[in-house]
Amino acid sequence: METMHYDEILNCMRCGFCLPACPTYRETGKETASPRGRIAMMKAVAGGQLEVSERFDSDMYLCLGCRACETACPAGVQYGTLIEGAREVVETHRKRPLLTRLVRNLTMKQLFPHPQRMQKLGNLLYYYQKSGLRTLTRQSGVMKLFPKSMSEMEKAVPDVAPPSARKARKNFLPAKGEKRMTVGLFTGCVMDVMFFDTNEATAKLLSAFGCDVVYMEQQTCCGALHAHAGDKSAAKELAKHNIEAFERSGVDVMVNNAGGCGAALKEYHHWFHGDTEWEERAKKFVAAQRDVNELLAELPAPKMRSLPYRVTYQDSCHLAHGQKVRFQPRELLKNIPGVEYVELPEADRCCGSAGIYNITNFDMSMQILDGKMKQVEATKANVVVTSNPGCLLQMRAGIQRAGLDDRMKALHIADLLYEAVE
Numbered sequence: 001m002e003t004m005h006y007d008e009i010l011n012c013m014r015c016g017f018c019l020p021a022c023p024t025y026r027e028t029g030k031e032t033a034s035p036r037g038r039i040a041m042m043k044a045v046a047g048g049q050l051e052v053s054e055r056f057d058s059d060m061y062l063c064l065g066c067r068a069c070e071t072a073c074p075a076g077v078q079y080g081t082l083i084e085g086a087r088e089v090v091e092t093h094r095k096r097p098l099l100t101r102l103v104r105n106l107t108m109k110q111l112f113p114h115p116q117r118m119q120k121l122g123n124l125l126y127y128y129q130k131s132g133l134r135t136l137t138r139q140s141g142v143m144k145l146f147p148k149s150m151s152e153m154e155k156a157v158p159d160v161a162p163p164s165a166r167k168a169r170k171n172f173l174p175a176k177g178e179k180r181m182t183v184g185l186f187t188g189c190v191m192d193v194m195f196f197d198t199n200e201a202t203a204k205l206l207s208a209f210g211c212d213v214v215y216m217e218q219q220t221c222c223g224a225l226h227a228h229a230g231d232k233s234a235a236k237e238l239a240k241h242n243i244e245a246f247e248r249s250g251v252d253v254m255v256n257n258a259g260g261c262g263a264a265l266k267e268y269h270h271w272f273h274g275d276t277e278w279e280e281r282a283k284k285f286v287a288a289q290r291d292v293n294e295l296l297a298e299l300p301a302p303k304m305r306s307l308p309y310r311v312t313y314q315d316s317c318h319l320a321h322g323q324k325v326r327f328q329p330r331e332l333l334k335n336i337p338g339v340e341y342v343e344l345p346e347a348d349r350c351c352g353s354a355g356i357y358n359i360t361n362f363d364m365s366m367q368i369l370d371g372k373m374k375q376v377e378a379t380k381a382n383v384v385v386t387s388n389p390g391c392l393l394q395m396r397a398g399i400q401r402a403g404l405d406d407r408m409k410a411l412h413i414a415d416l417l418y419e420a421v422e
Contacts, residue, residue, distance in 0.1 A: 004046040005085045011077045012039045018069035018079075023350045023368050024062055032059050035069035035079050042086050052093040060086045062364065064357055065228055066317035066350035080263075080322065081270065087230030108231065112189045112221040113238055122193035123163045149362035156397040161196040173203050173213040180210035180299060183290075184251035186242075188261050189221040191389050198389075201418035202257045202292055208421045209299045216254070219245040224264035224318075225355055232271065239268045240278065243285045254285075257292045257414050259316025259388035260355060263323055265289050291319060292414060293387060297328035304420040306338030311416070312381040313341075314372075314395060315348040316388035329387055329413055336420045342379045351386075353394035366401070369394060373402040387413045 018035040019025050025034035032041065038059060044050035060083065067080045096104070111117055128134055137143055143151040183206055187199050203213045219242055223235035242265070246254055256262045269286045272278040311333055319325045326348070334341045352358060352368035376384055376398070384399070386392050395410035 004042055004089060005078075005082055006043075006046050008078055008082055009039055009043050009046065011075050012036065013075050014040075015074065017072045017074055021068040021072035023064055023066060023068070023352070024364065027364065027367055033062055035063075035073075035077075038063060038086070039077070039079070039082060042082060045086075045089065052089060054094075057090050057094055060090055062361065064317075064350050064352070064354040064368075066354060067321040068317065068348065068350065071321045071348070084227050084230070084232065087228070088232050089230075091230035104229070108226055108229065108234065112225065113234075113241075115189070115192070115220060118189050118193050119163075119166060122160050122166065122196070125157075125193070126160045126162060129159055147359075147362070149359045149365075152362075152366075152397060152401075153358060153393065155400055156393045158194060158396075160194060161200075166192075166196055169200070169215070171215045171217070173207050175210045175212050176207050176302070178210055179212055181252045182212040182214060182250075183295070184214045184216040184246060184249045184254045186219060186222070186254055186256040186258075186261065186265065187215065188256070188258050188389070191258050191261070195389050195392070195412065198257065198412045198415055201412075202255075202414040205296070205414055205418045205421060206255065206292070208302045208418075209296055211295075211299075214249055214251050216245045216249040216251070218248075222256075222261040222264045224260050227264065227271075228355055235264075236271050239271055239282070243268065243278070243281050246285055246288065247281070251288075253288050253290050253295065255290050255292050255295055257387065257412070259291070259319030259323070259325075260390060262289065262291045263318035266323060291323060291325050291328075291387070293319070293328040293332060294325055296332055296417070301335060302421055304335075304337055305422075307336055307416070307420050308338050309383045309416075310340045310342060310379075310381045311383045311385055312344040312376065312379040313347060313413075314344060314351060314376070314384055314386045314391060316386055316391050317348070317350050317354070319387055320348045329385075332413065332417060333385060336417070342381055344379055344381075344384075345375045351391055351394045351398070353388075353390040355390060358390075358394060358397075365394075369398045370401065373398040373404075376408075377402060377404060382408055383416065384408060384410050385413050385416055386410065 014036055022034050031037035063083055069079050185203055192199055206213050221238050223238035226235040266286050266289045268282040272282045351372050352365035358365040384395055392412050399408050
């Protein structure tokens with residue numbers, strides 16, 4: 001039970017400040033659906049008073065992992081570390097059904113860690129969308145045979161870039177004008193397939209801000225999904241590949257445009273705590289990590305054209321609560337000429353995406369999303385911006401569920417900024 005981090009568990013004072021910050025507690029009103037309740041259960045399991053039961057399993061995985069409780073906690077309890085450790089215990093002590101194990105092995109081991117396989121998946125998705133098969137599938141009602149989570153999220157999947165465009169990408173993009181630094185772009189796994197154009201916009205944006213941009217060779221999945229699913233060993237192997245890719249690249253900083261990935265990349269040194277071979281290398285890696293919003297806010301902006309949008313911003317949980325990056329994206333949006341920025345109430349409240357939560361806990365995810373969309377609609381914005389691919393898919397699904405397609409769209413902040421710079 002060493003992964004339960006008992007010393008950190010004892011830091012919880014049971015004050016309850018986390019309760020109103022927790023989306024699942026707000027939806028259910030149950031103590032076991034709160035950070036305080038889950039920590040109490042972790043303590044009981046670590047002390048041998050509670051078994052790693054089906055109930056413990058479900059309570060640990062009902063958590064979104066949004067880490068809003070960390071922001072609210074006066075004692076600074078590192079809840080993200082605790083929930084990952086608790087899930088690692090669950091995965092060690094409970095055997096999953098065969099189908100679950102097969103799906104996890106296919107996605108987590110055989111797909112996400114392998115960029116070339118992800119690109120082949122992107123090719124299949126492209127042909128599915130462009131061949132007419134997608135239209136036929138939707139019109140025929142075939143999607144009704146799949147779980148509702150898959151059918152609803154399929155509608156929010158954007159058109160992927162053609163295989164030719166992805167294959168033609170160069171490994172280097174020079175700075176426009178005066179060069180200020182050389183950056184490595186972390187492309188991610190899902191991000192570089194579903195949101196290839198956003199990665200390209202990010203690179204061109206960095207170039208416009210005076211950066212030489214390097215697409216680092218042999219980078220791979222950040223490992224966040226593996227860590228959240230209790231497979232820290234696989235997460236650490238992916239981390240080693242990324243650390244080595246960064247060390248070989250010779251770049252000044254490494255930039256990412258996905259809040260969830262960035263939070264994981266900035267925590268590699270914690271993953272390797274006590275490891276004599278990797279801890280120091282991980283610390284140097286972490287010191288060079290920047291979210292794209294962080295870096296752009298530090299650099300002189302190029303000339304931008306006016307955009308006639310009323311814009312609101314939905315925080316990525318792992319960007320706001322995990323990385324503490326809050327004001328930078330807002331300032332970048334406010335600095336776009338013509339943009340009318342309106343603050344979203346409870347913008348840092350989770351949208352319900354949380355990695356693959358909107359698939360594994362669909363009903364709770366949609367319950368949270370529907371509440372979020374009422375707040376989004378009240379802003380009367382015609383563009384809702386976020387800075388994480390999962391959040392972007394979720395907000396697109398939310399716009400469709402709320403019937404706002406005719407008056408609102410969801411964009412990644414890099415896409416909107418590049419539209420202004422372009």
